[in-house]
Amino acid sequence: MNLREKYNIPNDSIITIAGTVGVGKSTMTTALAKALNFKTSFEKVDNNPYLEKFYDDFERWSFHLQIYFLAERFKEQKKIFEYGGGFIQDRSIYEDTGIFAKMHYEKGTMTKDDYETYRNLFDAMVMTPYFPHPDLLIYLEGSLDDILKRIQIRGRDMEKTTPVSYWEEMHQRYEDWINSFNSCPILRIDIADYDLIKEEQSIEPIISKMSHSIQQSRRWKTKQSF
């Protein structure tokens, strides 16, 4: 019996992994997809035409980058919808607007007009049938120090040379954001409690917790539909 069957995870589930840059979302996405035999949806970092330019000059490129990510996520969302679920998604669409676009607008590196245009487009896209809420959002959290170390180890130059104050601001915003997030069920996981790199089996207790949250959320959805 595989882990998906053992823990009764519905094979049409949509599970999204959220958390700040470098916390371990891609690593978790890969490990969960392998363990559950699910498909993956990754965000577009390699061959992203705006990302490096953005880190060089936030003001000039923040709007372009948000539009690019939104278009990419919309294509991914459509794919997930057309397959009928069974996906682990690296980063939720909620973070684009709730963290990144908002932060750049509030810090003055995105204009009010650009922010409003982006928000209007985002709202229009989210209202389409391609955006079912995920069954579960797994939120990865950890200390700023551990996350900064991971950013350094991963070694993307554009991130390594970005001032620590940027990551600090983002870390705080993530904490505030998750504390008021209510668009779908959440499972919070502390990165100090597992190590998927050294111990592949540490995925199993995470799947067990996921199972509990997904069963609860499905029961709640069924009740609402009566």
Ligand SMILES: Nc1ncnc2c1ncn2[C@@H]1O[C@H](COP(=O)(O)OP(=O)(O)O)[C@@H](O)[C@H]1O
């Ligand atoms: N459980 C872990 N223990 C130690 N290092 C980790 C763990 N998970 C991820 N990493 C490392 O941290 C860095 C960032 O991980 P990644 O999955 O790319 O983060 P994200 O997708 O959230 O930006 C990578 O170098 C990765 O190998």
Ligand SMILES: Nc1ncnc2c1ncn2[C@H]1C[C@H](O)[C@@H](COP(=O)(O)O)O1
């Ligand atoms: N919506 C976004 N705005 C700005 N930057 C973003 C957005 N989504 C992702 N990013 C950046 C942050 C990182 O440098 C890379 C990839 O993110 P990661 O958390 O490492 O998967 O893209």
